[in-house]
Amino acid sequence: MTASLSANPASTAAGAAAPLLRFEQLGLAYPTPKGPYPVLENINLEVQSGEFVCVIGHSGCGKSTLLNTVSGFSKPTAGQVLLHGQPIQRPGPDRMVVFQGYALLPWCSAYDNVYLAIDSVKPQLSDREKREIVMEHLELVGLTQAAEKLITQLSGGMKQRVAIARALAIRPEVLILDEPFGALDAITKEELQEELLKIWNTQKCTVLMITHDIDEALFLADRLVMMTNGPAAGIGEVLTIDFPRPRNREDIMEDPRYYELRNSALDFLYNRFAHDDDSK
Amino acid sequence: MSPAPSSGFHLGQWWKRNRKSILPPIFGIGGFLIFWQLSSSLGLTKLSGPLSLWTEERTRELLLYPFFDRGGLDKGLFLHTMSSLSRVALGYSLAAVIGIAVGIAVGLNKGLNRAFDPLFQFLRMVAPLAWVPIALVMFQQNQPAAIFVIFITSIWPILINTAEGVRQIPQDYRNVALVLQMSKKRFFTKILIPSTLPYIFTGLRISIGLAWLAIIAAEIVMPGTPGIGFFIWDANQNGYVSDIVLGVIWIGAIGLILDRLMAWLQTRISSSR
Ligand SMILES: Nc1ncnc2c1ncn2[C@@H]1O[C@H](COP(=O)(O)OP(=O)(O)OP(=O)(O)O)[C@@H](O)[C@H]1O
Numbered sequence: 001m002t003a004s005l006s007a008n009p010a011s012t013a014a015g016a017a018a019p020l021l022r023f024e025q026l027g028l029a030y031p032t033p034k035g036p037y038p039v040l041e042n043i044n045l046e047v048q049s050g051e052f053v054c055v056i057g058h059s060g061c062g063k064s065t066l067l068n069t070v071s072g073f074s075k076p077t078a079g080q081v082l083l084h085g086q087p088i089q090r091p092g093p094d095r096m097v098v099f100q101g102y103a104l105l106p107w108c109s110a111y112d113n114v115y116l117a118i119d120s121v122k123p124q125l126s127d128r129e130k131r132e133i134v135m136e137h138l139e140l141v142g143l144t145q146a147a148e149k150l151i152t153q154l155s156g157g158m159k160q161r162v163a164i165a166r167a168l169a170i171r172p173e174v175l176i177l178d179e180p181f182g183a184l185d186a187i188t189k190e191e192l193q194e195e196l197l198k199i200w201n202t203q204k205c206t207v208l209m210i211t212h213d214i215d216e217a218l219f220l221a222d223r224l225v226m227m228t229n230g231p232a233a234g235i236g237e238v239l240t241i242d243f244p245r246p247r248n249r250e251d252i253m254e255d256p257r258y259y260e261l262r263n264s265a266l267d268f269l270y271n272r273f274a275h276d277d278d279s280k
Numbered sequence: 281m282s283p284a285p286s287s288g289f290h291l292g293q294w295w296k297r298n299r300k301s302i303l304p305p306i307f308g309i310g311g312f313l314i315f316w317q318l319s320s321s322l323g324l325t326k327l328s329g330p331l332s333l334w335t336e337e338r339t340r341e342l343l344l345y346p347f348f349d350r351g352g353l354d355k356g357l358f359l360h361t362m363s364s365l366s367r368v369a370l371g372y373s374l375a376a377v378i379g380i381a382v383g384i385a386v387g388l389n390k391g392l393n394r395a396f397d398p399l400f401q402f403l404r405m406v407a408p409l410a411w412v413p414i415a416l417v418m419f420q421q422n423q424p425a426a427i428f429v430i431f432i433t434s435i436w437p438i439l440i441n442t443a444e445g446v447r448q449i450p451q452d453y454r455n456v457a458l459v460l461q462m463s464k465k466r467f468f469t470k471i472l473i474p475s476t477l478p479y480i481f482t483g484l485r486i487s488i489g490l491a492w493l494a495i496i497a498a499e500i501v502m503p504g505t506p507g508i509g510f511f512i513w514d515a516n517q518n519g520y521v522s523d524i525v526l527g528v529i530w531i532g533a534i535g536l537i538l539d540r541l542m543a544w545l546q547t548r549i550s551s552s553r
């Protein structure tokens with residue numbers, strides 16, 4: 001269940017489906033003037049198709065770097081990341097990213113931002129099909145009314161919705177979210193978490209999501225990957241969160257396991273791998 | 281302009297609201313003109329004062345009739361200006377097209393940038409007047425030489441700003457293009473150009489002033505063709521000081537109009553995004 005420490009890719013347990021994603025002895029060091037600076041080391045993890053995995057860890061430990069090896073923006077310097085058994089070479093629309101700062105084009109409307117994605121990834125579709133997909137996904141995130149608005153005229157929550165609509169519209173196999181709700185107010189955040197879960201339920205894509213919020217991870221994820229501190233950060237522990245789905249915030253909060261999980265995550269982050277700043 | 285009040289347009293109210301932006305320039309310019317006129321009347325300088333534009337009959341004619349055309353080089357100032365402007369338009373358009381194209385290439389390619397940036401930085405320091413003899417030798421003809429001088433003085437801000445704009449495209453947008461595996465053409469039209477446009481317009485605005493400065497240099501040294509630069513040179517040869525003053529006022533006014541035009545375009549561009 002947790003990180004498989006086997007270096008042998010052939011040793012997948014009989015019966016279990018081959019994992020969609022597989023991190024094998026992954027290491028990544030950034031070159032610096034003072035020699036290579038190791039950010040990640042010995043990362044081993046398997047992610048099954050359709051799983052919702054959250055990654056948590058202190059700021060600067062290498063969460064974005066880890067997911068960048070999946071999206072293809074960063075190349076591992078040791079080991080590899082396999083998708084369907086093939087090493088990941090470069091970014092592609094099958095691993096779509098919701099970027100930390102939305103990364104929407106401000107000179108386009110919400111509609112055009114989503115359309116541009118579809119049009120780039122599936123140029124063979126007819127214009128009518130593309131329009132329908134765009135509107136369908138804007139509707140999914142509740143933005144039909146604001147479709148023609150320019151990005152600069154949207155609130156933070158609306159921008160995040162457009163970014164999610166754009167990512168989902170191209171039907172990625174893996175959806176990568178880098179702290180998607182970090183900059184939002186509590187109410188918008190909860191709304192969007194619920195919307196994300198609903199969409200994930202219907203689309204059945206695999207989600208990798210970075211978060212700083214333990215409760216968010218407990219509400220959303222199947223597993224919570226907790227990273228140790230850098231430099232040379234690794235996976236410290238993986239929590240399995242098996243609340244039944246569809247989940248309801250109140251129900252899981254009443255579940256005694258919720259507090260066990262929450263406490264072990266807190267213990268990991270603030271006692272066992274306390275950040276220098278936090279321990280003072 | 282402030283919106284008219286609902287009860288209709290009140291000159292008094294309009295004045296109250298706008299006098300702070302109208303009165304000071306009137307005082308400033310008026311004071312300057314009086315000072316100038318006095319220094320010339322009192323003989324402090326040989327330069328004729330602003331009143332000479334009216335008192336000198338020849339200059340008054342030029343002031344009042346900018347459109348006359350007696351053939352050859354004997355034309356009104358408006359027509360001289362038009363010849364100059366058409367030359368500027370040519371040289372400047374050329375500078376815009378090549379400046380933007382090379383700017384994009386240099387902005388996208390670090391190697392190209394390293395190879396050519398020192399050269400660009402060096403060339404842009406060469407004054408328009410210094411290009412004139414070189415242009416004359418290169419082209420052996422006045423007209424293309426003049427256009428080249430305008431081109432070579434006005435291209436640098438466009439080129440350098442465009443390249444900077446391309447380098448400043450946020451990494452986020454580049455990542456979007458990468459993850460969507462956008463074609464080169466799509467990246468160009470949907471991301472590179474819109475993202476770089478404000479920088480390009482900054483360059484274009486700086487350059488229009490330079491192009492206009494260059495035309496004067498070019499024409500003064502290449503006589504025999506109509507143009508505002510030639511007009512001043514001709515007046516200088518004949519010792520018509522008040523004509524020179526009038527010519528300089530035309531130059532300043534046209535330069536100001538060109539700059540305002542570009543500034544207006546620039547705000548249009550940045551507000552439409
Ligand atoms: N291009 C780079 N060159 C050198 N070092 C880098 C580079 N990018 C990131 N780092 C370093 O790698 C470490 C991990 O960075 P990363 O962005 O992955 O952290 P993170 O866990 O996502 O942090 P946060 O929670 O603040 O987003 C940091 O110490 C950072 O300084």
Ligand SMILES: [Mg+2]
Pocket residue numbers: 063064065178
């Ligand atoms: Mg990060």
